[in-house]
Amino acid sequence: MLSFVVWDVSPEIFTADVFGLHLEPRWYGLLFASGFLIGQQILFHIFKKENKPARDVETLTVYMLIATVVGARLGHVLFYEPEEYFKSGADMLRIFKIWEGGLASHGAAIAILFTFWLYTRKKKHEGQTYLWLADRIVIIVALCGCLIRLGNLMNAEIIGKPTNAAWGFVFAGPARSAITTPFPDQVLKVRTVRNQAAQDTVIGSQAYVPLTVKAFVEKEFANTDINSFAQRDLPVALGQSREVREHFNWNIKPFSPAVSSEGGQTVASVNVYGVPRHPAQLYEAISCLLLLFFLFWLWNRTKERTPQGLLLGTFLVVCFGLRFFYEYLKEPQVNFENELPLYMGQWLSIPAVVAGFIILFIASRNRTGKVASGKS
Numbered sequence: 001m002l003s004f005v006v007w008d009v010s011p012e013i014f015t016a017d018v019f020g021l022h023l024e025p026r027w028y029g030l031l032f033a034s035g036f037l038i039g040q041q042i043l044f045h046i047f048k049k050e051n052k053p054a055r056d057v058e059t060l061t062v063y064m065l066i067a068t069v070v071g072a073r074l075g076h077v078l079f080y081e082p083e084e085y086f087k088s089g090a091d092m093l094r095i096f097k098i099w100e101g102g103l104a105s106h107g108a109a110i111a112i113l114f115t116f117w118l119y120t121r122k123k124k125h126e127g128q129t130y131l132w133l134a135d136r137i138v139i140i141v142a143l144c145g146c147l148i149r150l151g152n153l154m155n156a157e158i159i160g161k162p163t164n165a166a167w168g169f170v171f172a173g174p175a176r177s178a179i180t181t182p183f184p185d186q187v188l189k190v191r192t193v194r195n196q197a198a199q200d201t202v203i204g205s206q207a208y209v210p211l212t213v214k215a216f217v218e219k220e221f222a223n224t225d226i227n228s229f230a231q232r233d234l235p236v237a238l239g240q241s242r243e244v245r246e247h248f249n250w251n252i253k254p255f256s257p258a259v260s261s262e263g264g265q266t267v268a269s270v271n272v273y274g275v276p277r278h279p280a281q282l283y284e285a286i287s288c289l290l291l292l293f294f295l296f297w298l299w300n301r302t303k304e305r306t307p308q309g310l311l312l313g314t315f316l317v318v319c320f321g322l323r324f325f326y327e328y329l330k331e332p333q334v335n336f337e338n339e340l341p342l343y344m345g346q347w348l349s350i351p352a353v354v355a356g357f358i359i360l361f362i363a364s365r366n367r368t369g370k371v372a373s374g375k376s
Contacts, residue, residue, distance in 0.1 A: 003166040003167070004166070004167075004168050004169070004170055004200075004207075004209045004274075004276045005167065005168070005169045005170065005279075006169075006170050006172055006192060006193065006194050006209065006211065006274065007153075007156065007169045007170060007171050007172060007173070007279075008172040008173060008175075008176075008191060008192045008193070009027075009154055009156075009173065010173070010176070011026050011027060011028065011154050011155045011156070011173070012024045012025065012026055012027075013025045013026065013027055013030065026151075026154075026155070027150075027151060027154035027155075028148075028151035028152070028154060028155050029151075030151075031147040031148065031150050031151040031154070032144075032147065032148060032151055034147055035140075035143055035144035035146075035147040035148065036061060036064070036065055036144065038143060039061075039140035039143050039144060040057060040058075040061045042139060042140060042143070042296075043057045043060065043061070043136065043137075043140060044057050046136050046139070046299070049303055049304075050303055050304045051304075052126070052127070052128065053126075056123070056128070059119070060119065060133075060137070063115045063118070063119055064112060064115065064137070064140070066115075067108070067111040067112045067114070067115040068108045068111065068112065068144070070111055071107045071108040071109070071110055071111020071112065071114075072103035072104055072105065072107050072108035072111075073095065073102065073103055073107070074095075074107050074111070075103070075104030075105075075106050075107010075108060075110065075111075076102040076103055076104040076107060077095055077102070078107070079104055079106065079107065079344055079348065080102070080104060080333060080334045080344060081102070081334055105145065105148075105323075106345070106348040106349070106352070109141075109352065112137070112141070113134070116130055116133050116134055116137070117130060119133065120133055129308065131308035131309045131312060131359075131362075132308055134309075134311075134312040135299070135306060135308065135309065135310060135311035135312050136299070136311070138295060138311050138312050138315035139292060139295045139296050139299065139311065141315065142288045142289075142291045142292035142295055142315065142319070143288070143289075143292050145284070145285075145288035145319065146285045146286075146288035146289045146292060147285075149281045149282070149284045149285035149288065150281070150282075150285050152281040153279065153281040153282055153285065156171040156173040156174070157281075158280060158281050158330060158333065159171060159246075159247075159277050159280065159281075159330070159331050160277045160278025160279060160280035160283075160329045160330055160331065161277060161278055161329055161330065161331055162206055162275050162276065162277055163276055163277060163278045163329075164205070164206065164207045164276070165276075165278070167279070168276030168277055168278065168279070169276065169277055169278075169279040169282075170209050170211065170247065170274035170275065170276050170277070171247045171277065172192035172211065172213075172247065172274060174241060174243035174244045174246070174247055175190060175192050175213045175238060175241075175244055175248070176189075176190040176192075177241075177243070178237050178238050178240075178241035178243065178244050179213075179215050179234065179237050179238065182233075182237050183215075183229075183233070183237070185218070185221075186217055186218060186221040186229070187215050187216065187217055187218075188216045188217065188218055188265070189216045190213065190214065190215050190216070191213075191214045191216070192211055192212070192213050192214070192274075193211065193212055193214065194209065194210065194211060194212075195210035195211055195212045195271055197210075198210035198271070201252065201273065203249070203252070206275075207276060208249050208252060208273035208274065208275060208276075209273060209274040209275075209276055210271065210272075210273055210274075211248070211271070211272050211273065211274045212269050212270070212271050212272075213234075213238065213269060213270050213271075213272060214262070214267050214268075214269045215229075215234060215267065215268045215269070216262070216265045216266070216267055217229070217265075217266050217267070217268060219266075222265075222266035226259055226266055226268060227259060229268050230257040230258060230259050230268035230269070230270070231257045234257060234268050234269075234270050235255050235257060235270050238250075238270065238272070246275075246331075247274060247275055247277075248272045248273060248274055248275065249272075249273045249274075249275060250272070252272075252273040255270045255271055255272065256270065256271045257269070257270045258270075277331075278329040278330070280326055280329050280330045283326055283329070284322070284323070284326055287318075287319075287322050287326075288319070291315065291318055291319060294314075294318075295311050295314065295315060298310065298311060298314070299311060307363040307364070307366045308362075308363060308366050309359040309360065309362045309363035309366065310360070310363040312356075312359055313356045313357070313358075313359035313360035313361075313362075313363055314356070314360065315356070316352050316353060316355055316356025316359065317353055317356035317357060317360065319352075320349040320352035320353050320356070321349070321353050321356075323345060323346075323349045324345075324346050324349040324350070324353065327342075327343045327345045327346045327349075330343070330345075333345075
């Protein structure tokens with residue numbers, strides 16, 4: 001038995017009905033907001049050490065928040081699905097529905113860099129030049145990149161390709177929505193666990209993990225239709241879900257539907273085999289975290305004497321260089337990427353890496369680090 005991880009985490013922190021409102025706060029939103037809140041404190045520290053006005057941090061936070069959300073959304077719309085949003089008869093208001101998903105980090109990066117230009121036009125006489133600011137902000141961007149990718153992991157999105165690596169993740173979350181959507185009043189919760197009675201199996205060169213999908217049903221339903229639900233409805237609901245078929249191999253049988261009791265609740269269950277995949281979100285999150293520490297260490301060594309462009313160039317080369325190679329481990333986000341020699345994320349990463357090397361070359365000629373005066 002290999003050490004695959006069965007990832008069955010709900011994207012919602014909790015669900016509750018309060019004063020007629022159904023609340024479902026998500027981990028993604030919490031992690032996204034945390035990036036800005038924690039990043040703001042880091043920026044306060046940097047500005048204090050370099051004798052810059054603390055009030056400017058609040059202004060920058062607002063600039064970055066708007067740039068990140070707007071840029072990431074427009075980046076997805078323009079780079080990944082322009083034909084979907086601009087086709088004849090399309091609902092243009094969907095562009096603003098960011099809660100439906102669809103954010104692109106490259107779009108956020110472009111918008112943030114443009115925002116820096118707007119901000120520094122009024123601040124460069126105070127020593128806050130474009131490169132000076134970008135060098136400090138990329139520390140925060142690395143932090144936000146880490147937390148956003150963890151949010152993607154909680155949502156089980158931006159998934160990797162199948163793997164036999166021991167750390168491969170089986171994303172079992174789609175089974176939850178596949179069952180609760182058609183049976184919202186009958187099913188209380190859904191859990192997917194490793195089937196300890198079976199062994200991993202290999203078909204061709206790909207390993208598959210034995211799993212048991214458990215649907216905990218409400219009491220009245222358990223006393224009436226539970227057997228037909230377990231034998232027929234549960235397998236059908238799972239089998240008809242495209243998302244489930246991405247993560248479970250539906251050709252390995254039997255499904256062995258069963259009814260049991262667990263913790264005083266009636267449970268309908270079915271056995272399936274999961275597809276372990278690269279946790280690409282986790283790869284990028286760890287990379288961004290390490291990059292955060294490295295960039296902060298670089299800044300902390302010289303602070304205001306840091307050569308302009310050093311941190312920005314390092315960030316662009318490392319972050320987007322790794323992004324280029326991580327794309328080989330990911331499933332394409334949109335269908336047209338299958339027709340391209342490189343994925344869209346790779347095409348967008350190339351100019352970022354090139355720009356990073358150019359900026360590092362400029363930084364190498366600016367070792368004097370005359371940043372405080374605003375001179376380069």
